[in-house]
Amino acid sequence: MIVKNESAVIERLMKSVLPIIDSYCICDTGSTDNTVELIETFFKDNNIPGLVVSEPFQNFGYNRTFALQQCYNLENADYLLLLDADMVLEISPGFSIPDFKSSLTKDAYHIFQGSNAFFYKNVRILKNNPVFSYWGVTHEYVKTLPTSLYGDIEKTQLFINDIGDGGSKTNKFLRDIELLTKGLEELPNNDRYMFYLANSYKDSCQYEKAIETYKKRIEIGGWIEETWYSFYCIGKCYKELRQMEHAVFYWLEGYQHFQERIENLYEIIHYYRIIGKNSIAYMYYELADYIRQKYTSTDHLFYQKDVYDYKLDYEFSIIGYYCNRHNKDVTSSSMKALSHPSVDEDTQKNILSNYKFYAIPLKGLAEPNENIPLLTNFSTFIDKNEFVSSTPSIVLDTNSTKKNIIVNTRFVNYRIGNNGAYINKDKIITKNIMSVFDIEAKNWVKITEFELKYDAGYDNHYVGLEDVRLFSKNGQLQYNANRGLSYDHMVIENGTINLKSNMTLSSLVKKNSQRNIEKNWVLFRDHRNETKMIYEWHPLTVGTHRDHPEKLIDGNNKPITQFHPTDFIKTPSFFKWVRGSTNGVNIGNEIWFICHVVSYEDRRYYYHILVVLDNKSYEVLRYSKLFTFEKEKVEYTLGFIYFESRASFLIGYSVMDRETKYIDVPKVKLESLF
Known part of the structure; x- marks a missing residue:
């Protein structure tokens, strides 16, 4: 060295x-x-x-x-x-x-x-x-x-x-130009000197000189990788000079000389896509994708791996809306680009913005279930003129000797307008109706129904428990909920529900470095049958819920509990937008969750994603493509259950915060989303 x-x-x-x-x-x-x-x-x-x-x-x-x-x-x-x-x-x-x-x-x-x-x-x-x-x-x-x-x-x-941040890089290109020019005086037409002199001109933005020198390098001949790269860089130089007709010509000349690389074709695809000539872009995309699949070697000079890994797929995620004669799955290309470690955030946001045109509606995979209407009957405890039914949560009852399910249906007094904005009254009120169903027989039976009582001492502008997520373990019915303490302050409430008294026993959960708005924390049961809580998904932050070590008491003279993080697990970069929707459902050695991602555009667009964790290491084993329930702009879920006997999921969700719905989807069909 x-x-x-x-x-x-x-x-x-x-x-x-x-x-x-x-x-x-x-x-x-x-x-x-x-x-x-x-x-x-x-x-x-x-x-x-x-x-x-x-x-x-x-x-x-x-x-x-x-x-x-x-x-x-x-x-x-x-x-x-x-x-x-x-x-x-x-x-x-x-x-x-x-x-x-x-x-x-x-x-x-x-x-x-x-x-x-x-x-x-x-x-x-x-x-x-x-x-x-x-x-x-x-x-x-x-x-x-x-x-x-x-x-x-x-x-x-x-x-x-x-990395290229060394102490002698300040005048590198000018220094190299001087050395290489002298080298060519001693060895005229040396292919290596000519090639790197052209590169130095390009890297120092002397594009006309670079073009002239690359052409000389092509005339010398020799190593196909250098001659191809010279054609490619001539095109890049003409692109910088805004002479795109010449750029496209030399990128095509590069293809004529060497058909095993696609960086030049990618540039052509990108150019025609940007100017709206999608049919031409698609024609070159098909060629580039064919080459990418046929020639898989990465052993090339100055190999631009990102083009092969995700940039070509990103182009198709846009072009595919206009041209897709073979009905290629655009969602797969979109997810491949979205999840790549090197993709930038602006590209990710653009993928999410376009994804609405391709997202799979889960409703189309559902099987008939004649008991679903029973779950969506409007409760007699609720004034239909004031409230609409919203997102349900559902869980298998682990306390009953019979096969029961417990459902909480949220009712709200606000609306979502056509532009996606909330239409609120003086207070944002949530009422929660709990129902227990016997599902032993073919025709399910509602056993009981009641309005959930809760500690109203925290009510203010926000009244009631928002987004109750039911969780049942060892015969105890637990929940997480969002609790609004003021307009800009929301926390997590955790507690248990007594089905005999219809009442909650709860505490607010505090976390070090807590944000003003905390929501979407979810629960699961690990391989030791211990209850764990997920705070966020990037990194995947898993912890325990415990008594606060400082024995804190809140303003209502109630003890505050604490979320204590124990595990931090690496996840794909787009998981920074993933939020918890449902608590975990255990299937064998796996834990299944439905989460959501919101694309913020002229309004909000919701997508959903299945995430499967290992029940011991908590590592992400796999995740699905993004999907919708029925292609509505605002959809939300708080719970789902798995029927092992028939390998099927019952999923509850809401549409536009004003309709409660359920679908029954076979596990094998959900697996097709991975």
Whole structure:
């Protein structure tokens, strides 16, 4: 490795290679900061032998070769790891370093470098052999023997994160242009010098010079990857110059010369989609998708992985609305793009905005259930002139020797207008009607019904318990609910329901760093039969509900309890918009939830998603495509149950907060959404 004024980044690199190296040899080309001191101190503190040598900078080929030569007499240096100061070596968990070292037999090994979205392979491990050297004034490469043997290291084992924030990058492009121009004076028409000179012109925004130089590189011929990339970059330069007819021409010329890459076709698709020529965009999309499926190698020069992974799918998530002659599933492409780790937030929001046109209505998968009308009968306890029925919650009764289900139906006194805005009265009132049904026989029977009594001491502008989520375990009926304490303050209430007294026993739940508005916390039962609570889904934050350690009392002289987080689990980035809808339903070793995502546009649009957790680790095992219940703008669910005997789910939901509905969906049909 060669360095110069790398004090800001060198320790980051050294920490990353510490597990794998046995010694070090670094050439300093003229640092005026404390780079050398940092290197020597770090390796001394970590008992790694080695040396720092000094040699004034001439060019990269010369100085890197000089650094190689200093390694020949090092002990414990059978192989050399070749890196730059602004890189980080990423070693996969579980990667056996001793086994890896003992497996090295070849002369040189390629390691992939770059980022998750853009990478290529380069010689980064080299046998310590005095006949090897570097060639090139800049963008140099390792020169081995014609008989040398090469190996490739899988990206899943080692990867070089090429961050590119080193101390010598300020004038990199101008420096490289000077070095490469001099190199071409000595070696006219050298393909490598010509290619990287064109790249340097492009990267320094000298697009006309870049185009001219790329054309010269194409005339030289040789390696197909460089000639294809030259066509591709000519198109990119013309795009910057706003000469799109020339850009499209050269992207197509690139396809004519090499048909195994799609970055050029992606640019054409994107261009025609942006200007509204979707039929042309779709024609090129079909070609690009065919190539992507046929040629699966990632071993390309400057491979733009994001184009293959999700950007092409994102284009289809828009084009597919206008052109889709083979009826390809647009929801799959949309979900693939939405869930990709590298996708930006604006793209995710745009996917959600378009998803309404493709979302699957779950109602279309439902089977007939003649007992559903019994569940939706309007309660005699409620004034129809003041209230409408809204979202139900449903749970299997674990306290009964019979097969019973318990239902809570919410009734509200507000409306949602045609534009999605709430139409409220002086107070926002919720009434909850509890019903118990005997489902033993073919025809279900309502056993009892009552209005749920609750602690009214917290009533204010908000009256009643909002979004009651029923949860039954070991014969005890529990719930979570949203409790509005003032216009801009909502908390979670947790408690139990006594079916004999029709009354709740509850407490408000506090959390450290609590937000002003807290809602959508859900409950589940894990493999130890312990009740757990989910606070949020990104990261998936699981915890326990316990007495507050400070024994706090609220203004109503009631004890406050606490949510104590215990597990934080990584989830896809779009889960930052996922909110809990239902409590968990246990099926074997899995826990099933229905959650929701809201797209905020001219109004709110609700989507739903099934999320399945492992009941022991709480890891997300899988999640479904987004769906709707019946393609209404505002839909909501608070509960569902699973009938194991017939492998089917009964799901309760509301439409526009004014209709209570249920659907019966076979498990096998829900599985089709994953």
